[in-house]
Amino acid sequence: MGGNVVKPECVTVLGDKNVTSGVRVILRCEANTEYVTATWEKDGSKLSCVEGKHKVYKIGKTFTLDILNADETDEGKYTLTLSNDKGSASCSAFIRVEIKKWREVRWQSQAEMLNNIKTFNICNEVEELHFLLYGPVGAGKSSTINTIKSIFEGRLFVNCQAAAGSTTSHTLSFESFRLEDEEGSFPFAFYDVMGAEAEAKAGVNTQDIISALKGHMKEGYKFISNAPVSESDLYYNRNPSLSDQMHCLVNIIAADRISIMDNESRNKWKTIKETASSMGIPQVLFITHVDRGCPLIKDNLQNIYKSRKIKEKMIQCSNLTGIPMNLIFPVVNYHEQTNMNTDINCLMLDALKIIVHWANDYVKKRSDNQTSHQE
Numbered sequence: 001m002g003g004n005v006v007k008p009e010c011v012t013v014l015g016d017k018n019v020t021s022g023v024r025v026i027l028r029c030e031a032n033t034e035y036v037t038a039t040w041e042k043d044g045s046k047l048s049c050v051e052g053k054h055k056v057y058k059i060g061k062t063f064t065l066d067i068l069n070a071d072e073t074d075e076g077k078y079t080l081t082l083s084n085d086k087g088s089a090s091c092s093a094f095i096r097v098e099i100k101k102w103r104e105v106r107w108q109s110q111a112e113m114l115n116n117i118k119t120f121n122i123c124n125e126v127e128e129l130h131f132l133l134y135g136p137v138g139a140g141k142s143s144t145i146n147t148i149k150s151i152f153e154g155r156l157f158v159n160c161q162a163a164a165g166s167t168t169s170h171t172l173s174f175e176s177f178r179l180e181d182e183e184g185s186f187p188f189a190f191y192d193v194m195g196a197e198a199e200a201k202a203g204v205n206t207q208d209i210i211s212a213l214k215g216h217m218k219e220g221y222k223f224i225s226n227a228p229v230s231e232s233d234l235y236y237n238r239n240p241s242l243s244d245q246m247h248c249l250v251n252i253i254a255a256d257r258i259s260i261m262d263n264e265s266r267n268k269w270k271t272i273k274e275t276a277s278s279m280g281i282p283q284v285l286f287i288t289h290v291d292r293g294c295p296l297i298k299d300n301l302q303n304i305y306k307s308r309k310i311k312e313k314m315i316q317c318s319n320l321t322g323i324p325m326n327l328i329f330p331v332v333n334y335h336e337q338t339n340m341n342t343d344i345n346c347l348m349l350d351a352l353k354i355i356v357h358w359a360n361d362y363v364k365k366r367s368d369n370q371t372s373h374q375e
Ligand SMILES: Nc1nc2c(ncn2[C@@H]2O[C@H](COP(=O)(O)OP(=O)(O)OP(=O)(O)O)[C@@H](O)[C@H]2O)c(=O)[nH]1
Pocket: 135, 136, 137, 138, 139, 140, 141, 142, 143, 144, 161, 162, 163, 164, 165, 166, 168, 169, 170, 171, 193, 194, 195, 196, 288, 289, 290, 291, 292, 331, 332, 333, 334, 335, 336
């Protein structure tokens, strides 16, 4: 070697790769010298090469990692470090392995899906179906309503205040949002509430959510964190009917907040879930902000059900809340866009068509039960 030893440098670097499972993945880097020791790492630990799976080799100044039959376990950040007496150089790349698509969204059928919901005949027992959105501060409750209204009305809707980066709730009162277009209105009302917070006396009061579920809370009520709505309040409905209560609870959580949810927030969630369950109200979970932190989705939202990261988030949510996977929907809300986006719309419509049916089934079941009790 002698005088040929120079400080290593990467002449070409490793490139990120999005691959489907089963393919062969090759990571290659060209160095300025062949007189180096090469070390491969995966996610910060030395790569443990598996016979028949990994091949690591060097030809002249070119260093290669060859992965055969890539699968989910191969996803991660790969780093090549080249070192010798004069120093070291390294470069990294991320290999993302798409899993087999496991849920279908009709990406090409926006008009049909929207029309099906717009023309959906709700049962006669109520005039409209009520959806209550609940979740932590900044989860995207107001933005979800904005997104749904935008889809129905064909233009971006921003009246329902959505806040950026605040730690206390931007939404302060109990408000409903209805859907209409130039042809008329639709029998669905979405109720926005103050966000939940971890501390016992901060954010929306858990008893207020229970009151809202049961139909005791009237629109316009201004939330007070440390005191739930009282029976003597002007905004308290003492004798709510099926038409006043909620028919579906839509829990909202941001994808990047799931793993950091504290015990106090979980307990609040549990209390609300138990109330909704005891009333038989359908409960679903929307995971928002899925566009953040997953390049596979950022590049193309249609990859959502091919993303391992999203599936993991959904499983994590299911374990956390006890809500089964088929009631969990990752969605993206309008947040930075200035134009309508068909993929955002289709993903939301796919969830909406399901919750509209469930809310309607719930009302039918409740009124059937009432009728049979009266007989
Ligand atoms: N990237 C991204 N941003 C989102 C998404 N949904 C909401 N946001 C942003 O997140 C922030 C909070 O959203 P809001 O809709 O105000 O959340 P909220 O749950 O109503 O919050 P509070 O009313 O304060 O409890 C806003 O800046 C939104 O633009 C999403 O799906 N993706």
